[in-house]
Amino acid sequence: MIVDFSNAIPISGFRMRLKFMVGLGALAAISGCANVSNVNSMEGFLPTVEESILVLGVPQGYKVSLGPGNYVGYKWTQEKPEFDTSNTPSENGFVIVKIPARTGQKTYGLVSITPITNDLIPKKLHACNGLEMLTFxxxxxxxxxxxxxQIAKDGNIEMIGTASKVRLKYSWNPDRAVDYLKSRYGFAASRLENKEATVIQRSGHAPLFGRCFIG
Known part of the structure; x- marks a missing residue:
């Protein structure tokens, strides 16, 4: 389901140029440091004791960013908002990433979702301060x-003051995940376990551009 971004609020003059430069710098940093591809199906698939593999169903045509963070009270705070651990496109409806293990108070958050387009600056959907998000x-x-x-249809876009949010739908379909792992990774499907996400408010982030989503 593709969200219509055509009514995004324009930003003019110096502010727009500043955001343009900052945005390009952030994109360069992410692409240089983050995991930007799904796990290779031929070699090195299984995680070590210091690693973990997450399997997340994501609509084709989008990529998702996961960032490390911590539970602080009843909210989640990203450790380094300028750095995401993964920035990975959906392949056949799934994102499958191998990342450093984190459990307990230290987890990963779904910090942004980006439609894959030819735009110079991608029109991201962000997990924003005070709104619900998913952590893993x-x-x-x-x-x-x-x-x-899943991304909500256009009619489910809601306005918050001068900004807008896009509602996400979180669903549970482990059989589909097992079937996909069998078709692509074979031997690994038998090791797949189920681990539901936690829905929690994000603390301390307001995007420079793009929209907010609510989980």
């Missing part, structure tokens, strides 16, 4: 299905 535990040495996300 990445258990050591395990392969975990953590659910599916």
């Amino acid at each position: 535990e990445a258990e050591p040495g395990k392969i975990s299905y953590v659910g599916d996300i």
